Amino acid sequence: MTKRYDMVIRNGYTVTDREKVKQDVGIVNGKIVTLGEIPEMGIREIDAEGLLILPGGIDAHCHIEQKSSSGIMTADDFYSGSVSAAFGGTTTLLPFAAQHRGQTLRDVVDDYMARAKPKAVIDYGFHLIISDASDAIIGQELPAMIEDGITSFKIYMTYNDLKLSDYEILNVLAAARREQAMVMIHAENHDVIRWITDKLLDQGCGAPKYHAIAHARIAEKEATHRAISLAELLDTPMLIVHVSSEAALNEIRRGQERGLKIYGETCPQYLFLTIDDLDKDGMDGAMFCCSPPPRDKESQEAIWEGLIDGSFTVFSSDHAPYRYDSSGKLAAGPKPTFDKIANGVPGLEIRMPLLFSEGVMKGRMDIHRFVEVTSTNAAKTYGLYPQKGTIAVGSDADLALWDTEKQVKISASALHDNMDYTPYEGMVATGWPTTVISRGRIVIENEELKVERGSGQYLKRARPDAAKPLGRLVPEMDPNKNFDAKFI
Numbered sequence: 001m002t003k004r005y006d007m008v009i010r011n012g013y014t015v016t017d018r019e020k021v022k023q024d025v026g027i028v029n030g031k032i033v034t035l036g037e038i039p040e041m042g043i044r045e046i047d048a049e050g051l052l053i054l055p056g057g058i059d060a061h062c063h064i065e066q067k068s069s070s071g072i073m074t075a076d077d078f079y080s081g082s083v084s085a086a087f088g089g090t091t092t093l094l095p096f097a098a099q100h101r102g103q104t105l106r107d108v109v110d111d112y113m114a115r116a117k118p119k120a121v122i123d124y125g126f127h128l129i130i131s132d133a134s135d136a137i138i139g140q141e142l143p144a145m146i147e148d149g150i151t152s153f154k155i156y157m158t159y160n161d162l163k164l165s166d167y168e169i170l171n172v173l174a175a176a177r178r179e180q181a182m183v184m185i186h187a188e189n190h191d192v193i194r195w196i197t198d199k200l201l202d203q204g205c206g207a208p209k210y211h212a213i214a215h216a217r218i219a220e221k222e223a224t225h226r227a228i229s230l231a232e233l234l235d236t237p238m239l240i241v242h243v244s245s246e247a248a249l250n251e252i253r254r255g256q257e258r259g260l261k262i263y264g265e266t267c268p269q270y271l272f273l274t275i276d277d278l279d280k281d282g283m284d285g286a287m288f289c290c291s292p293p294p295r296d297k298e299s300q301e302a303i304w305e306g307l308i309d310g311s312f313t314v315f316s317s318d319h320a321p322y323r324y325d326s327s328g329k330l331a332a333g334p335k336p337t338f339d340k341i342a343n344g345v346p347g348l349e350i351r352m353p354l355l356f357s358e359g360v361m362k363g364r365m366d367i368h369r370f371v372e373v374t375s376t377n378a379a380k381t382y383g384l385y386p387q388k389g390t391i392a393v394g395s396d397a398d399l400a401l402w403d404t405e406k407q408v409k410i411s412a413s414a415l416h417d418n419m420d421y422t423p424y425e426g427m428v429a430t431g432w433p434t435t436v437i438s439r440g441r442i443v444i445e446n447e448e449l450k451v452e453r454g455s456g457q458y459l460k461r462a463r464p465d466a467a468k469p470l471g472r473l474v475p476e477m478d479p480n481k482n483f484d485a486k487f488i
């Protein structure tokens, strides 16, 4: 007798952003086709007794096989990166396809596609990083990329080789509004950072901890305020990435309170690390240098609050893995000044388990909110919902079966990325995904990888609803009536 289901998962509780239900999950051809009681047997039967069945995570901000603007390659390629993500319960990756000035967007995307296709073990899409905002790029190339399913892109307000001027940002926002793409922005004031850096170096203050002084909170707050103002002028939705401080978070809240489509993202490093980590012996603080930097205990609390109260939309890893050796953090020499240390920390694999452990298991965060910030909202924000990000009939069978009692001591040697350290060494996570399923394929089981290289699929994304402008602006400015009119 032919079996109707490829897989049936029984005896577990499914958990979405809305509800927790004891029900079976029936899967055919990689899709969820039945939820409820399933009398028939599946070709593959999974017993989820005692486990929670969550949507697979979506990591919407990670740097994989990406060369930094100073030419340093991340330690993870699409194989090690995707394997590591899967071991931590993530089933979809949205890394960056990063344009270096002078490159066409088409070349950039082709290049990243060619790297990812033979290696990724879970599904993936790309955001673009746009460093060249010339008319040709913004006017012609970008619309073609959006049409091809890359419906979000990141721009920078800092870094010499990436930074756009406010004028250029406005051009980019106008294009995003027209094309209904989501703009992600790295909001730090470049000149503030540069000025403080120069003063610190003049005084001989080059140790890693000064990275956090140079990347002052005020630089993040000012740029966040300015970015939101520019988005408000053009009525364009915008997502502020990797928010580290209460001051920047409050700017986001104020924008949201004014009814703007402003979204915020935060990351594990702002919940679990502080500036004290950058002040470790010798150069060890380099392992914790990322931008914006981890702040203090009070900032951690404020960031937790924003995650719990709904101010943040997504929780991403910002995995930017540079090894603690001459290929990565110490590429500029054995004792570089802080401004020469590659920015970034790894976090693909620990992103969900640490938040689950410290948030859900310790009673700070509701499990539905956990699902929302680690999966559902990313799908909605980036045009993947309801294919990804939920457990529903018709959705991809991307699932993580969590054992809430499993304890794991985090260590670099046990993680599956290609790093030689983890900033979270020694932390103990309670709760870990033990079986991870992507499009009905078992990816991780019994602590083993079960799929082949290159079995992940590229995701052509829709234009996100979240990227639709509010459409409430005066279309043309009448200077005699309203000198403050907004327009495009």
Ligand code: DUC
Residues within 6 Å of the ligand: 063, 186, 241, 242, 290, 291, 292, 318, 320, 343, 344, 345
């Ligand atoms: N910005 C990122 O998004 N990731 C790593 C470093 C940075 O500045």
Ligand code: ZN
Residues within 6 Å of the ligand: 186, 241, 242, 291
């Ligand atoms: Zn950034």
Ligand code: ZN
Residues within 6 Å of the ligand: 061, 062, 063, 318, 319, 320
């Ligand atoms: Zn990043």
